[in-house]
Amino acid sequence: MTRRYLLTAGVLAMACATAVHAQQQKGTVRTAAPINQSDLPARLRPEAKIIKGYVPPKTAWGDPQIAGAYTNSDESGIPFERPAQFDAKRLEDITPEQLAAMVRERQTQTVERTPTLSEFPGATSPLHWFENYRAANSRAWLVTDPPDGHVPPATDEANARNAARARARSAHGPADGPEDRSMYDRCITRGIPGSMMPAIYGNSYQILQGPSYVVIKYEMVNETRIIPLGPVPHLNGKIRRYLGDARGHFEGNTLVVETTNFTDKTAYRGSSEHLTLVEHFTPLGPNTVEWSVTFDDPHTWAKPWTFAMNLTKVPDEQGPFEYACHEGNYGLHNILTAARAEEAEIRAAAAKGIVKAPSAQDPDEGEK
Amino acid sequence: MKQTLLTLIAVVMLLAGGVRVAAHHSFAAEFDDTKPVKVTGTITKVEWQNPHIWFFIDVKNPDGSVTNWAFSGGAPGQLMRRGITRETLKIGSEVVVEGFRAKDASNNGFGQKVTYPDGRNVFTAAPPSQQ
Numbered sequence: 001m002t003r004r005y006l007l008t009a010g011v012l013a014m015a016c017a018t019a020v021h022a023q024q025q026k027g028t029v030r031t032a033a034p035i036n037q038s039d040l041p042a043r044l045r046p047e048a049k050i051i052k053g054y055v056p057p058k059t060a061w062g063d064p065q066i067a068g069a070y071t072n073s074d075e076s077g078i079p080f081e082r083p084a085q086f087d088a089k090r091l092e093d094i095t096p097e098q099l100a101a102m103v104r105e106r107q108t109q110t111v112e113r114t115p116t117l118s119e120f121p122g123a124t125s126p127l128h129w130f131e132n133y134r135a136a137n138s139r140a141w142l143v144t145d146p147p148d149g150h151v152p153p154a155t156d157e158a159n160a161r162n163a164a165r166a167r168a169r170s171a172h173g174p175a176d177g178p179e180d181r182s183m184y185d186r187c188i189t190r191g192i193p194g195s196m197m198p199a200i201y202g203n204s205y206q207i208l209q210g211p212s213y214v215v216i217k218y219e220m221v222n223e224t225r226i227i228p229l230g231p232v233p234h235l236n237g238k239i240r241r242y243l244g245d246a247r248g249h250f251e252g253n254t255l256v257v258e259t260t261n262f263t264d265k266t267a268y269r270g271s272s273e274h275l276t277l278v279e280h281f282t283p284l285g286p287n288t289v290e291w292s293v294t295f296d297d298p299h300t301w302a303k304p305w306t307f308a309m310n311l312t313k314v315p316d317e318q319g320p321f322e323y324a325c326h327e328g329n330y331g332l333h334n335i336l337t338a339a340r341a342e343e344a345e346i347r348a349a350a351a352k353g354i355v356k357a358p359s360a361q362d363p364d365e366g367e368k
Numbered sequence: 369m370k371q372t373l374l375t376l377i378a379v380v381m382l383l384a385g386g387v388r389v390a391a392h393h394s395f396a397a398e399f400d401d402t403k404p405v406k407v408t409g410t411i412t413k414v415e416w417q418n419p420h421i422w423f424f425i426d427v428k429n430p431d432g433s434v435t436n437w438a439f440s441g442g443a444p445g446q447l448m449r450r451g452i453t454r455e456t457l458k459i460g461s462e463v464v465v466e467g468f469r470a471k472d473a474s475n476n477g478f479g480q481k482v483t484y485p486d487g488r489n490v491f492t493a494a495p496p497s498q499q
Contacts, residue, residue, distance in 0.1 A: 128492060129446055133470055201445065201446035219445060328420065330420075330440070331398055
């Protein structure tokens with residue numbers, strides 16, 4: 001098995017090297033160092049077998065067993081909404097063969113794009129950073145409801161609210177102070193469902209179960225969500241939290257988690273603090289749980305909508321590693337000192353009568 | 369103007385959806401892609417910590433003085449899952465670092481590639497016991 005991975009890594013690395021070489025030939029790439037085979041050690045892929053009508057084992061107290069360490073690195077790069085090429089198709093119309101071909105194509109494209117994976121053309125981060133490299137996607141797109149695979153249009157209220165947010169935001173530079181950076185840059189939170197959306201690394205989760213609680217640990221930014229089970233009322237509506245207030249119960253073998261009491265600081269795709277988020281964690285096989293997320297927020301969308309992806313069980317030692325994000329967050333410091341340095345350059349240029357534009361950057365980088 | 373710029377960036381990012389893979393921080397905000405650096409030096413300190421490891425190397429300048437450079441690397445968790453541990457960066461080892469300098473012109477950088485003088489990749493070379 002290891003040999004197969006090494007072989008795959010070798011083929012992949014050669015393809016990457018070819019792609020980089022081709023780019024360099026064109027003279028379009030500024031690169032500090034070429035990418036080579038040794039940049040990508042093998043990563044064991046978990047087995048994700050789906051069994052129709054799968055019934056998970058029960059815990060000692062009779063709940064369906066879903067505890068374990070999971071990853072969704074392999075769901076990286078799936079288009080959120082239905083791509084135009086599948087107009088009039090539903091997710092279930094895509095055959096396993098079509099999906100397999102699609103995944104092969106996406107993986108090939110990833111290899112071809114390797115030189116542009118970073119913000120610096122040709123200067124990608126080392127390949128061993130990419131836990132999601134050549135992801136083996138489980139589906140063609142993420143939005144499962146409405147069946148057309150598209151998020152319903154935003155309401156007028158949401159458009160007005162988000163335009164006001166953008167206006168307020170544009171009154172500041174991208175890095176005038178720490179508060180101008182995203183909650184992610186600042187190591188505060190990626191919110192819910194943001195904390196479970198696959199990124200280049202940190203896509204590890206640990207689900208723990210007890211008789212009256214489920215706990216989900218999210219590696220990236222080190223979040224822990226404690227979910228009481230059963231008929232426990234939500235917190236008073238005046239109490240708002242970044243991760244909201246979650247309550248869970250089992251419906252058959254599926255864990256259903258309803259979360260309310262969000263803040264307006266962790267909006268997902270423009271959602272409001274009135275969002276009710278309903279997640280379903282459904283075991284599909286011994287190593288696979290489908291995670292589906294329904295957004296019910298009449299202040300943002302005219303009707304509820306849902307996306308879904310799979311979580312795959314991994315050995316416990318591959319589970320979350322403590323991501324004490326604040327301990328060495330020099331990144332935030334460097335971003336702020338970089339902005340001050342740029343301002344000084346602009347002032348110095350202006351003194352010589354030269355107009356120098358600030359560099360383009362997106363302060364909400366990490367939210368994507 | 370600023371709003372137009374932000375909108376433009378948002379549009380470009382939407383068009384590029386799924387193409388560029390964002391790391392935790394915006395490297396473009398931190399480092400300068402017009403200032404590639406390549407230095408050779410001796411590892412003096414390693415901070416194996418989140419969200420990115422940093423390692424420090426003493427680099428001898430042509431005039432004989434020594435400059436201590438700091439370079440960022442991956443997150444400990446992602447490195448661990450590739451079998452890369454803090455033992456990988458040994459104090460006193462001579463390494464060649466290629467990367468990009470911080471925008472604030474300090475001696476900080478993004479360590480894109482770290483090799484031993486013989487060209488082996490420090491992070492992915494076999495550990496000394498297996499060589």
